[in-house]
Amino acid sequence: MKNRRDYLPVLLKKIRQKKAKIGIIGLGYVGLPLAVEFARVGFRILGVDISEEKIKKLRRGKTYVTDVNNTDIKEFVIRKKNISISSSYRILKKADIICITVPTPLKKTKDPDISFIVAAVTEIKKILHPGMLIVLESTTYPGTTRELIAAEIAQLGYVVGKDFFVAYSPERVDPGNPDFRTKNITKVLGAMTEKGKELSYELYATFLTHIHLVDTVEEAEMSKLLENTFRAVNIGLVNEMSIMCDRMGINIWNVIDAASTKPFGFMPFYPGPGIGGHCIPLDPLYLSYRAKMYNFYNRFIELATDINGNMPRFILSKLSSVLNKEKKSLHGSKILLLGLAYKANVNDIRESPSLEMFRLLLDERAKVDYFDPFIPEFVEGKKRVKSIALKPEGVKKYDCIVITTAHDDVDYEMVLKNARAIFDTRNVYKGIKSDKITTL
Numbered sequence: 001m002k003n004r005r006d007y008l009p010v011l012l013k014k015i016r017q018k019k020a021k022i023g024i025i026g027l028g029y030v031g032l033p034l035a036v037e038f039a040r041v042g043f044r045i046l047g048v049d050i051s052e053e054k055i056k057k058l059r060r061g062k063t064y065v066t067d068v069n070n071t072d073i074k075e076f077v078i079r080k081k082n083i084s085i086s087s088s089y090r091i092l093k094k095a096d097i098i099c100i101t102v103p104t105p106l107k108k109t110k111d112p113d114i115s116f117i118v119a120a121v122t123e124i125k126k127i128l129h130p131g132m133l134i135v136l137e138s139t140t141y142p143g144t145t146r147e148l149i150a151a152e153i154a155q156l157g158y159v160v161g162k163d164f165f166v167a168y169s170p171e172r173v174d175p176g177n178p179d180f181r182t183k184n185i186t187k188v189l190g191a192m193t194e195k196g197k198e199l200s201y202e203l204y205a206t207f208l209t210h211i212h213l214v215d216t217v218e219e220a221e222m223s224k225l226l227e228n229t230f231r232a233v234n235i236g237l238v239n240e241m242s243i244m245c246d247r248m249g250i251n252i253w254n255v256i257d258a259a260s261t262k263p264f265g266f267m268p269f270y271p272g273p274g275i276g277g278h279c280i281p282l283d284p285l286y287l288s289y290r291a292k293m294y295n296f297y298n299r300f301i302e303l304a305t306d307i308n309g310n311m312p313r314f315i316l317s318k319l320s321s322v323l324n325k326e327k328k329s330l331h332g333s334k335i336l337l338l339g340l341a342y343k344a345n346v347n348d349i350r351e352s353p354s355l356e357m358f359r360l361l362l363d364e365r366a367k368v369d370y371f372d373p374f375i376p377e378f379v380e381g382k383k384r385v386k387s388i389a390l391k392p393e394g395v396k397k398y399d400c401i402v403i404t405t406a407h408d409d410v411d412y413e414m415v416l417k418n419a420r421a422i423f424d425t426r427n428v429y430k431g432i433k434s435d436k437i438t439t440l
């Protein structure tokens with residue numbers, strides 16, 4: 001790159017004046033809230049997503065992310081028009097900054113699928129111009145930012161820290177959490193160079209009050225994986241404890257409540273039918289995949305994955321013994337799963353353990369329905385399965401009702417009054433004594 005300018009002051013000024021155009025690749029549960037927060041402080045956003053359905057919804061002023069409301073979409077996409085949306089990367093030609101917030105799922109082999117990041121970088125290389133800041137937010141293994149973004153762009157003859165700037169800042173969205181939103185969650189931030197750090201800090205400081213700087217992009221990438229591996233391993237621990245307590249005839253929920261009275265050094269996790277969502281089941285596998293390249297085998301992750309992954313089958317075996325008490329078998333029994341979403345008060349069924357239970361029950365020839373106020377229907381194979389309406393006469397029909405997700409707005413009192421038997425895997429009936437209820 002000849003006649004190299006110092007791009008830092010130019011871009012810094014544009015950021016401070018909110019004149020920098022920010023491209024956001026991936027308008028999902030991370031990208032869309034980020035776009036709204038940047039738009040709210042006055043930036044022009046160029047949003048790119050491959051989903052025409054998402055684009056249509058946004059252009060109609062409709063959100064599809066739990067933590068973003070229609071009012072904001074109407075305000076910034078329709079009224080002020082400072083969020084433009086397209087499925088074409090061409091709109092990023094005018095961008096000064098690009099945030100990559102694409103999914104990082106798993107392949108069928110349970111190995112990381114970083115194809116969405118690779119695709120985004122391939123497109124960025126086509127529209128890149130000197131002086132741009134690229135920030136990766138997608139959860140991924142340490143080394144991704146350096147190898148798949150900085151090194152890839154350097155192949156064009158650009159020098160990182162001079163011709164372009166690169167940073168990594170993990171997303172920390174907790175879908176459905178009313179207290180912590182994109183705006184008030186501390187952001188961890190690492191950059192490839194000092195100038196990259198200065199630019200990305202200024203960028204996030206336009207709408208965030210707490211930014212925690214680390215020394216390298218790898219530290220930032222690893223911090224996110226530690227956070228989520230911490231959760232997966234501790235959920236695995238408490239799930240194993242629940243199986244142990246079941247065998248010993250001890251109420252695990254009371255044990256956890258008692259341990260939680262310790263004012264220091266303890267953090268409660270709760271057993272359940274397994275772990276779902278787009279992060280906790282996946283992120284630890286990104287870490288163990290990378291660690292294996294260093295001949296390091298992370299036994300905690302493997303063990304937690306195994307325990308958490310087997311919870312649906314454990315629940316099924318418990319359900320079988322609940323039915324057995326009434327001389328019934330799973331085969332032919334009418335079962336209602338109450339809650340299909342992977343956790344309470346969200347409309348997401350990705351990796352949901354309830355979904356696995358639904359399939360396992362079908363395999364056992366049970367007659368299984370579900371109710372979920374957030375999930376009106378879902379597609380299972382070639383079939384479209386609809387949620388039932390939760391009514392007293394309907395509840396009476398089931399041999400057992402399994403509480404798999406503890407949504408708030410469900411009439412649990414009506415269910416208890418009318419159900420023949422309840423298997424409560426989420427302790428929604430905490431403290432209520434009834435012969436009808438079996439608790440995990």
Ligand code: SAJ
Pocket residue numbers: 139171172173174175227228231235268269270271272273274275276277278279280342343344
């Ligand atoms: N779960 C349990 N027992 C627990 C906690 C959770 O069985 O004690 C289950 C949930 O039911 C769910 C799964 O684990 O199926 C994941 O639960 P989660 O609360 O971690 O929910 P996520 O995946 O939507 O959000 C998490 C964030 N959650 C919290 O910090 C509370 C956080 O770890 C990340 O910011 C986020 O994933 C992410 O996007 O990485």
